[in-house]
Amino acid sequence: MRTIRIGSGAGYSGDRIEPAVELAEKGDIQYLVFECLGERTVALAQQARLRNPEGGYDPLLEERMRAVLPLCAAKGIKIVTNMGAANPLAAACKTAAIARAIGLSSLKVAAVVGDDVLDACKQSDLPIMEFDGTISQLGNRLISANAYLGAEPIVKALGGGADVVITGRASDPALFLAPIIDAFGWPMDDWSRLGQGTLAGHLLECAGQVTGGYFADPSYKDVPDLARLGFPIGEIGEDGSLIITKAEGSGGAVTAQTCKEQLLYEVHDPARYLQPDVIADFSAVRIEEIGRDRVRVSGGRGGARPETLKVSVGYVDGFIGEGQISYAGPGALARGRLALEIVRERLKLTGVAANELRFDLIGVDSLHGSHVSAYANEPYEVRLRVAGRTENLREAVRIGNEVETLYTNGPAGGGGAFKAVRDVVAVASVLLPRELAKPRVQFVESVR
Amino acid sequence: MKLREIAHSRTGDKGNISNISVIAYDAKHYPLLLDQVTSARVKAHFAGVVEGEVVRYELPKISALNFVMDRALGGGVTHSLALDAHGKSLSSALLDLEIESVLSRL
Numbered sequence: 001m002r003t004i005r006i007g008s009g010a011g012y013s014g015d016r017i018e019p020a021v022e023l024a025e026k027g028d029i030q031y032l033v034f035e036c037l038g039e040r041t042v043a044l045a046q047q048a049r050l051r052n053p054e055g056g057y058d059p060l061l062e063e064r065m066r067a068v069l070p071l072c073a074a075k076g077i078k079i080v081t082n083m084g085a086a087n088p089l090a091a092a093c094k095t096a097a098i099a100r101a102i103g104l105s106s107l108k109v110a111a112v113v114g115d116d117v118l119d120a121c122k123q124s125d126l127p128i129m130e131f132d133g134t135i136s137q138l139g140n141r142l143i144s145a146n147a148y149l150g151a152e153p154i155v156k157a158l159g160g161g162a163d164v165v166i167t168g169r170a171s172d173p174a175l176f177l178a179p180i181i182d183a184f185g186w187p188m189d190d191w192s193r194l195g196q197g198t199l200a201g202h203l204l205e206c207a208g209q210v211t212g213g214y215f216a217d218p219s220y221k222d223v224p225d226l227a228r229l230g231f232p233i234g235e236i237g238e239d240g241s242l243i244i245t246k247a248e249g250s251g252g253a254v255t256a257q258t259c260k261e262q263l264l265y266e267v268h269d270p271a272r273y274l275q276p277d278v279i280a281d282f283s284a285v286r287i288e289e290i291g292r293d294r295v296r297v298s299g300g301r302g303g304a305r306p307e308t309l310k311v312s313v314g315y316v317d318g319f320i321g322e323g324q325i326s327y328a329g330p331g332a333l334a335r336g337r338l339a340l341e342i343v344r345e346r347l348k349l350t351g352v353a354a355n356e357l358r359f360d361l362i363g364v365d366s367l368h369g370s371h372v373s374a375y376a377n378e379p380y381e382v383r384l385r386v387a388g389r390t391e392n393l394r395e396a397v398r399i400g401n402e403v404e405t406l407y408t409n410g411p412a413g414g415g416g417a418f419k420a421v422r423d424v425v426a427v428a429s430v431l432l433p434r435e436l437a438k439p440r441v442q443f444v445e446s447v448r
Numbered sequence: 449m450k451l452r453e454i455a456h457s458r459t460g461d462k463g464n465i466s467n468i469s470v471i472a473y474d475a476k477h478y479p480l481l482l483d484q485v486t487s488a489r490v491k492a493h494f495a496g497v498v499e500g501e502v503v504r505y506e507l508p509k510i511s512a513l514n515f516v517m518d519r520a521l522g523g524g525v526t527h528s529l530a531l532d533a534h535g536k537s538l539s540s541a542l543l544d545l546e547i548e549s550v551l552s553r554l
Contacts, residue, residue, distance in 0.1 A: 266460030
């Protein structure tokens, strides 16, 4: 039976660079996938593209490509990535230019475009899934709308001979499903195998999260050598059989436990994991260790694909102003609480216009609120944090300023004040009839 | 004993929904999870954090539960004022749940 090996070279935009090089070097892989596009990233990238028409793709594209292109070209490893963000074509041109610069003269780079469905969305009145409202009600706050594309255009690009395929918004598992379909020619209505292929993609898409990252809990769940965490390899057979493993000698661990945690990561109903290509069913999945750092995952199934595509809508959501300051030693908690009360009163007295405010003591209740952490012992040090959402920059600035004035106006011993303001790009979702998104593939070659 | 002694856990986020897996280290403890880690208990444990419904999914083949908690992330990851806007740390809070070592129905 034919099998392929797919490496996962990044689990988010800022992920470590060298584990992907290790995979290309000694992972014995035929495909290398980089998943680098978060929910909000594409909206921020769209803003970058508006400022610079040649920009709008992942800021680490060049560094990652320079690190892996020579090895991948030499070994014939195909690269698939969503680093195109808001501008896949510019990212493809940039990649071809890098290839030329390092002496690779016949690299074929494909851009998958058509995930940008802003125009289609603007003309519609689609309801927003997260809150009551429609797209049109966002008015001129609307920045971007990108549909989660499926595997088909990526398969087409690979079939057309692409060495590197660069997409914008695509479903993360589809980045992995596409190479599997490219290798084995699975029909796009073989729901069961597409479900198992989606399972492979889902386990691999967050890279180190299945090889021991986001997992260690000393003396309960120990993981060796996290500073040299190896990224995962999926070994997939033509029949859909799947083994998760990693490069020999790398840090981390692939165990039944790491695979189970990643199986349910960001999953709601395990029997209905909605994807552009299939509704995958993970409810009967079995996970077994068959060797050191080798785990067999079977039983992924699926049903007919949805008639709609999920669309991420980016919109301007005002500003967030924030301030922090620390207290320590005996009575730290009482001084922190007093400081919080002072800021609360000051924001009222001075009439700071905030739509929402949040008052935390880091080290006490900032993560889970006062109910969950009520029993905790008094800490040696606490850090006050006040954050608020405002309509404009000026009001946001006033929040951090009020915290900072605690230096000379607040309780004893306040130190390390910090303040910050940021404009907020938020993301919501709508469901778009799938025929309104029209994916296309464009090729760019590094030939001079 | 604490839930941490018999199970491990991971949090994921999508929009304003948080999901937390609870996975038995040993399949023999799965009945304890089914019996005692109920949606109602999880909802009560996260009072003040989770504003919406908590739904539990069961995965007997891997001895795991999956809790899907609606309106749990301060309006959503990209909107929230919280320090941990993704709610990544929620799984650790859930492992603090107290578990009786025998099934309550026995």
